[in-house]
Amino acid sequence: MPGAVKGPRTLYDKVFEDHIVDEQDDGTIVIYIDRHLVHEVTSPQAFEGLKNAGRKVRRPDCTLATTDHNVPTTPRKNFKNVSQFVEEDDSRLQCETLEQNVKDFKLTYFGLGDKRQGIVHIIGPEQGFTLPATTVVCGDSHTSTHGAFGALAFGIGTSEVEHVLATQTLMTQKSKNMRVQVNGDLADGVSSKDVILHVIGQIGTAGGTGHVIEFCGSAIRGLSMEARMSICNMSIEGGARAGMVAPDETTFEYLKGRPLAPKVDSAEWKKACKYWLSLQSDEDARYDIDVQIDAKDIVPTVSWGTSPQDVVPITGVVPGPDDFEDADKKKACKRSLEYMGLTAGTKMTDIELDKVFIGSCTNARIEDLRIAAHIVKGKKVAPNLKRAMIVPGSGLVKRQAEDEGLNQIFEDAGFEWREAGCSMCLGMNPDILSPGERCASTSNRNFEGRQGAGGRTHLMSPAMAAAAALVGKLADVRNLSGYEQALPSSKKAPKDVAPPPQVDEPDSDADLDNILDLAEDSQGNSVKSKAPSSTAGMPKFTQWKGIAAPMEQTNIDTDAIIPKQFLKTIKRAGLSKGLFHAARFNQDGSLNKDFVLNQAPYDKAKILVCTGRNFGCGSSREHAPWALLDFGIKCIIAPSFGDIFFNNTFKNGMLPLQITDTAALNKIADEAKAGREIEVDLEAQQVKDAKGVVLAEFQAETFRRHCLINGLDDIGITLEKEEKIKRFERKRTEEMPWLDGSGYLTRHRQGAVKVDAAAVPKTNRGEEKTEPLEW
Ligand SMILES: CC(C)[C@H](C(=O)O)[C@@H](O)C(=O)O
Numbered sequence: 020m021p022g023a024v025k026g027p028r029t030l031y032d033k034v035f036e037d038h039i040v041d042e043q044d045d046g047t048i049v050i051y052i053d054r055h056l057v058h059e060v061t062s063p064q065a066f067e068g069l070k071n072a073g074r075k076v077r078r079p080d081c082t083l084a085t086t087d088h089n090v091p092t093t094p095r096k097n098f099k100n101v102s103q104f105v106e107e108d109d110s111r112l113q114c115e116t117l118e119q120n121v122k123d124f125k126l127t128y129f130g131l132g133d134k135r136q137g138i139v140h141i142i143g144p145e146q147g148f149t150l151p152a153t154t155v156v157c158g159d160s161h162t163s164t165h166g167a168f169g170a171l172a173f174g175i176g177t178s179e180v181e182h183v184l185a186t187q188t189l190m191t192q193k194s195k196n197m198r199v200q201v202n203g204d205l206a207d208g209v210s211s212k213d214v215i216l217h218v219i220g221q222i223g224t225a226g227g228t229g230h231v232i233e234f235c236g237s238a239i240r241g242l243s244m245e246a247r248m249s250i251c252n253m254s255i256e257g258g259a260r261a262g263m264v265a266p267d268e269t270t271f272e273y274l275k276g277r278p279l280a281p282k283v284d285s286a287e288w289k290k291a292c293k294y295w296l297s298l299q300s301d302e303d304a305r306y307d308i309d310v311q312i313d314a315k316d317i318v319p320t321v322s323w324g325t326s327p328q329d330v331v332p333i334t335g336v337v338p339g340p341d342d343f344e345d346a347d348k349k350k351a352c353k354r355s356l357e358y359m360g361l362t363a364g365t366k367m368t369d370i371e372l373d374k375v376f377i378g379s380c381t382n383a384r385i386e387d388l389r390i391a392a393h394i395v396k397g398k399k400v401a402p403n404l405k406r407a408m409i410v411p412g413s414g415l416v417k418r419q420a421e422d423e424g425l426n427q428i429f430e431d432a433g434f435e436w437r438e439a440g441c442s443m444c445l446g447m448n449p450d451i452l453s454p455g456e457r458c459a460s461t462s463n464r465n466f467e468g469r470q471g472a473g474g475r476t477h478l479m480s481p482a483m484a485a486a487a488a489l490v491g492k493l494a495d496v497r498n499l500s501g502y503e504q505a506l507p508s509s510k511k512a513p514k515d516v517a518p519p520p521q522v523d524e525p526d527s528d529a530d531l532d533n534i535l536d537l538a539e540d541s542q543g544n545s546v547k548s549k550a551p552s553s554t555a556g557m558p559k560f561t562q563w564k565g566i567a568a569p570m571e572q573t574n575i576d577t578d579a580i581i582p583k584q585f586l587k588t589i590k591r592a593g594l595s596k597g598l599f600h601a602a603r604f605n606q607d608g609s610l611n612k613d614f615v616l617n618q619a620p621y622d623k624a625k626i627l628v629c630t631g632r633n634f635g636c637g638s639s640r641e642h643a644p645w646a647l648l649d650f651g652i653k654c655i656i657a658p659s660f661g662d663i664f665f666n667n668t669f670k671n672g673m674l675p676l677q678i679t680d681t682a683a684l685n686k687i688a689d690e691a692k693a694g695r696e697i698e699v700d701l702e703a704q705q706v707k708d709a710k711g712v713v714l715a716e717f718q719a720e721t722f723r724r725h726c727l728i729n730g731l732d733d734i735g736i737t738l739e740k741e742e743k744i745k746r747f748e749r750k751r752t753e754e755m756p757w758l759d760g761s762g763y764l765t766r767h768r769q770g771a772v773k774v775d776a777a778a779v780p781k782t783n784r785g786e787e788k789t790e791p792l793e794w
């Protein structure tokens with residue numbers, strides 16, 4: 020059994036094995052997905068796929084949608100509907116499309132008129148939708164956040180979103196185990212954001228590739244749930260598929276009273292807690308990578324460059340190329356310094372700022388706002404700052420903060436107090452940096468152009484961002500009087516600083532007796548597809564020959580492959596215009612002749628050969644492979660890939676080809692540089708030059724190779740496993756009844772048959788007049 024580990028098991032092994040629906044000898048495994056979060060950016064093409072195939076959403080009771088990336092953070096007092104409220108055309112279309120889709124597919128949706136709306140990774144935990152030991156996915160790389168609950172939570176691309184909507188499962192492979200142990204007491208002034216920035220600085224942005232990280236050790240145990248979420252959130256910046264923390268008393272305390280968690284002290288709650296506790300890694304469990312960190316070595320940490328691994332202690336100086344031994348790193352450092360407008364040797368605390376952003380799925384929870392408010396209370400934002408913003412992670416965080424008077428503290432200090440959303444974390448809405456502006460940000464990515472074309476981002480904790488706002492430069496929070504009381508270090512971490520949010524009473528209790536029947540119904544309905552039962556739906560990939568464009572850079576992230584402004588589409592086609600946009604075009608829109616894809620013969624490239632490591636790291640946007648495909652590139656050759664990008668390419672009939680043998684890779688790159696064609700032969704598993712001479716041999720994964728060669732579509736293949744999925748669901752209902760829609764999700768279960776019978780589905784909530792929703 021490929022998925023099962025013999026002998027002692029890790030937390031990840033246990034959660035993964037408990038979700039296996041089907042497994043093949045080659046290691047391809049179908050796992051069941053307990054929780055699916057949906058947002059407006061990565062879902063339109065998935066819903067379109069479902070509609071085209073006549074498929075339904077299999078488990079509306081396990082699906083929760085919100086709109087977060089595109090939404091303005093301006094006051095919503097006069098909000099009537101998104102059509103009037105969202106001014107920018109493409110953003111509005113994406114929000115409207117989501118609203119149409121949640122109506123068409125009868126999904127629970129927290130729209131802009133709902134006080135529970137917010138960043139998808141904030142609302143899931145807040146509602147108790149995220150539970151320990153579950154599998155949680157979302158078309159978003161920071162789904163890793165939910166691993167703080169001991170859930171196996173990871174980001175997926177849009178094709179996989181469609182797969183989950185249709186089948187409630189995913190086809191996957193088992194990842195490797197990595198352990199990051201942080202032991203000891205965190206010093207005053209050091210918070211969980213410093214821990215994760217420090218860890219990424221140590222392991223690098225590709226350090227966790229192919230692994231699930233378990234964070235443990237006394238320092239992690241001492242952290243609140245909010246702090247653990249910030250750590251797991253950024254596992255993706257360390258390249259990991261997911262991050263996890265074993266559930267414990269802190270987890271249970273946080274969950275108590277959440278609307279979608281089992282009712283405290285009920286039989287279900289007790290059963291759930293017992294199961295959740297059993298998931299702790301066994302004592303002798305084996306990890307493929309083991310990292311030990313002493314908490315006392317961690318100081319307030321900030322980023323200086325354009326990758327989350329580019330971090331230094333706030334007491335340090337900007338590094339220079341000479342500080343690195345590796346040639347690639349020297350080059351990357353030079354490029355980062357140019358982009359960031361920094362000189363090696365400059366004291367970090369001498370770096371002047373233009374803006375401060377406190378928000379994002381990493382650090383916009385109530386605890387983060389409390390810390391920042393404590394630091395700025397009674398003080399003023401430095402006069403040199405053009406803007407300082409607080410963007411709460413959800414409507415409920417905002418309300419809680421207002422109940423505590425935090426908004427007043429911020430406004431008195433000179434901060435803007437905004438509505439919930441992703442905001443300046445990636446600037447898909449109007450909150451962006453202008454070219455050259457420098458920002459202290461509590462978000463998670465400092466890629467080139469991340470917060471706005473030409474914008475410069477320094478990542479840090481909320482306490483450090485608050486300190487920076489007061490000083491007008493990067494600043495050491497420990498130099499401010501009274502900072503100690505603000506920070507819940509491991510020594511004094513409160514059990515649960517956030518009282519459960521006040522939410523509407525859940526609908527009537529679940530009628531658990533009829534779960535089995537309804538599960539049958541919903542499954543029966545969900546597979547009544549108009550789609551042909553054939554699994555052949557993808558273009559085939561056998562041999563692929565053409566000009567290969569050479570690239571050398573390391574860590575080419577998906578923001579660089581296609582920046583945010585091109586994500587505001589509801590289609591897959593036409594994205595080549597955004598491909599490598601910042602590099603391909605000058606500021607006036609003309610072609611940058613120095614960029615390889617603008618030079619003949621590479622403007623007709625069909626293959627990309629990247630000799631730098633970690634191609635496609637970062638976000639889960641499937642727009643990256645779509646843009647490459649639209650340009651004509653169907654195969655990318657590199658020494659290593661970001662996990663989600665790697666998966667996404669396969670779903671589009673493309674081949675990401677990992678060649679780790681440097682000599683072979685260089686031979687291929689030489690052909691590319693000479694402007695000669697190369698051929699990738701997936702059947703023979705060889706890369707050849709134009710004359711047919713073999714440059715490299717490779718070993719593709721058996722099942723993926725089979726699917727590519729035969730043009731097989733994953734959803735079709737999975738739907739053939741219907742009986743196994745049903746069996747899994749029956750067992751899940753018997754053993755973990757709390758996972759079938761509870762609270763306000765119950766109605767989807769109870770109403771499944773009734774709603775499905777409706778000729779023209781109205782909305783999923785026509786009756787729910789008491790709910791604070793738009794419809
Ligand atoms: C839009 C989405 C695909 C993306 C992600 O996956 O991370 C975004 O949330 C981001 O932070 O870049």
Ligand code: SF4
Pocket residue numbers: 088138140159161379380381440441444445462463
């Ligand atoms: S990383 Fe930023 S853009 Fe992505 S989900 Fe989080 S807040 Fe939104």
